Amino acid sequence: MKYLIGIILSCVIFSCAPDKPVGDTKESEANKSAVEAITDPTKGIGAIKNVTMNTPLDQDRIKRGVDVYNMKCQACHTLDEKRVVGPGWKDITKRRKPEWIMNMILNVDVMLEQDEEAQKLLELCLMRMPNQNLSIGDARDILEYMRQNDGEK
Amino acid sequence: MKTHTIHRVLSVLVVLTTVVLWQGCKPKAPGSVTTGDAASLAYVPPGKYDEFYNVVSGGFNGQMSIYGLPSGRLFRIIPVFSQFPENGWGYSEETKPMLNTSHGFVPWDDLHHISLSVTKGEHDGRWAFGNANNTPRVARIDMKTFKTVEILELPNSGGNHSSPFITENSEYIVAGTRFSVPVGENTDVPISTFKENFKGYISFISIDPSHGEMKIAFQLKTPGISFDLARAGKGPSHGWFFFSTYNTEQAYTLLEVNASQKDKDFIMAVNWKKAEEYIKAGKGTKSKAKYAHNVWDESTHTGVSTIMDEVLQLDPAELKDIIYFIPCPKSPHGCDTDPTGEYIVGSGKLAALIPVFSFTKIQAAIANKDFEGEFAGIPVIKYEAALHGEVKKPGLGPLHTEFDNKGNAYTSFFVSSEIVKWNVKTLEILDRVPTYYSIGHLSVPGGPTTKPHGKYVVAYNKITKDRYLPTGPELTQSAQLYDISGDKMKLILDFPTTGEPHYAESIPAEMIMPNSVKIYKIEDNNHPYVSKGEGMTKVERKGKEVHVSMTAIRSHLTPDNIEGVKLGDEVFFHVTNLEQDWDVPHGFAVKGANNAEILVMPGETSTLRWKPLSTGIFPFYCTDFCSALHQEMQGYIRVSPAGSNVPLKFSTGKIEDQASGAGQ
DSSP states (O other), X not given: OHHHHHHHHHHHHHHHSOOOOOSOHHHHHHHHHHHXXXXXXXXXXXXXXXXXXXXXXXXXXXXXXXXXXXXXXXXXXXXXXXXXXXXXXXXXXXXXXXXXXXXXXXXXXXXXXXXXXXXXXXXXXXXXOOOOOOOHHHHHHHHHHHHHHTTOX | OHHHHHHHHHHHHHHHHHHHHHHHHSOOOHHHHSOTTHXXXXXXXXXXXXXXXXXXXOBTTOOEEEXXXXXXXXXEEEOSSXXXXXXXXXXXXXXXXXXXXXXXXXXXXXEEEEEEEEETTEEEEEEEEEEETTTTEEEEEETTTTEXXXXXXXXXXXXXXXXXXXXXXXXXXXXXXXXXEEOSSOOOOOGGGHHHHEEEEEEEEEEOTTTOOEEEEEEEEEOSOEEEEEEEOOGGGTTEEEEEEEOTTOOOSOHXXXXXXXXEEEEEEEEHHHHHHHHHTTOOEEEEEEEEEEEEETTTTEEEEEEEEEEEEEOTTTSTTSEEEEEEESSEEEEEEOTTSSEEEEEETTOSEXXXXXXXXXXXXXXXXXXXEEETTEEEEOHHHHEEEEEESOOSSEEEEEEOTTSEEEEEETTXXXXXXXXXXXXXXXXXXXXXXOEEEEEOTTTTSSSOOOSEEEEEESOOTTSSOOOSSOOOEEEEEEEOSSSSOEEEEEEEESSOOOOEEEEEGGGTGGGOOOOOOGGGOOOTTOOSSGGGOEEEEETTEEEEEEEEETTEEESOEEEEEETTOEEEEEEEEOOOSTTOOEEEEETTOSSOOEEEOTTOEEEEEEOOOSOEEEEEEOOSOOXXXXXXXXXXXXEEOTTOOOOOEEESSOOOOOSSOTTO
């Protein structure tokens, strides 16, 4: 009986887990390179295809980014590495492509459905990141603020 | 043996008879009155949208409800005149002013009729209006947010039943009193002085064409009778308004008998364009009157109540050409103008026929002074001179009439419990269907407009008796949906309703759906205690008031530890929902609050007042399931004795050293 419950439970858990691509690794690798020629999966999914980043950092952007952060992000994200509701932001610009970050902010529902990295975060935090209704400009300001937070000048 | 057989035969007979009798009394089962494809006609598959928004009055629940047609699914109850603990309407500090009146805070009313705003006689999908029958008021609901955004009280009214019917371009909604009452400085008079002291008043409430704000433009001082229902003219009759009246006997007791003496009461025709001319010419008199005007400010998420002190009035007994009476058989209830604006249908509750009046004939009768006399100084047009014709033997107890887009009328019959379809021009009866049971209002999508959408008629029934699983002495009311696209009306759905629906309107979904607001932008929130981010949260003491500026976001409240409140303090929790995503409200409730919860929409700030009555630790939490960690969305507030020196402090996520050492 116990085994049965175990089996049922694991089935349930399985069916709740997000869909993962099927097939053996080699095939996936081959597919991956073919797809990569068209889109870069590390950039995430959404309207942001290419972000130009300049140095030195744009101080006006950072100022606006701080305001948006305080109002819409700070409740869940710290500026250090500590995870509260969502992951801390320290070194995020070193872990993720700028396009991925902006797509995650602007297109979070699709990202959580389709992007493998975003899905890993959901499994970790168990909390769907809310769509905070940011404009592309807001998201770019946030990115600039993240760069500063990660030590860029 | 013999007696045994006889007994057996007898008992079988008794059982058989009982079964037969019982079945004879039983109403027809739904299967016997619906046709085979009924289910598919009313079926909206999971995930699909309804074709119409059905805006339904809640009657004695004082609210409006939003259903979908043809599915009959209930989507939402919009609190209007009654407190609604479910979302804090009338309990939160921001919404309390919306229920303010000249009598103070009134937490309940009886909402009977709906009017949707129109432009050129057609639905424009901007606002819905509703009336308060008990403490006379009208309310405006914004169809973008489905929220009550304005409530205007009506002075000199005893019960606002003949309301809130609307003119062709939403210039005015009207409010006619059901009870005549004494007005002026001294209203402490014997009831028996009715004829001398009691007056009826009709208010014309102007609607600002751009933002919808209501204002009493003028009141007409009318004789002391009862106003029941009304409809504006349209097309050729635009500029006129028609009101049904009863108790022209001017009885003040046992109206059931004493207001049913006369063979005919009146339809009152009002030339409101003429009234406007008199107002322009300075013929109006300002009269003292105390009434509340409550307006919701979407930027501060707060209602503001202002007490007004005068109204402009016109006296039609002196200004002769504003009002005319038309005799109408036996206590008319419904008074409905057809889509062309030419025909006015009066439905005498006790009449065995339906008179249909012609606007052209009314105009000719006025021009020719074809009057049979005067009533309280107002000319009474001869019945025959105004009459287009009568629908003969339509049924018993006609109440209301709606129209389709093919020249047909649909009249509800309370006593004979049916809907009768007839042709407006020929007055010929075309079809009749039973309702289960005792229909009151009925509603065709767009039925009161110049361009009915047709397709369905909904019956709003007063009695359900054996239609549903019984729930003790108090039963649900019901609605029934009929397909009217063919020659014959077909019953396709039967569904229970919330409250006691009176009138309802329906509007195509595509006129409302694209405009529906999803969130309030946090950037635009100008509430004095808004926290635009957790960095702005705080707890402040102002004398005996403690103001908590709190934020809610999945899945924590900030601050969630509060200390330094003392017995005798009043605590105000100003909760800002930081979410900017659709369908993510947060709720807030605190243990022991002599109050309700509040539901805070994304980007909104709402305030719950709490006066603790004892010391100790009081938990609070989010009441609207918001995320996987919703259950964790909770906190504590500490209340200390009045004289204590516990300092005011607040935090979230701060772990302090255990001073006592317990648990270390």
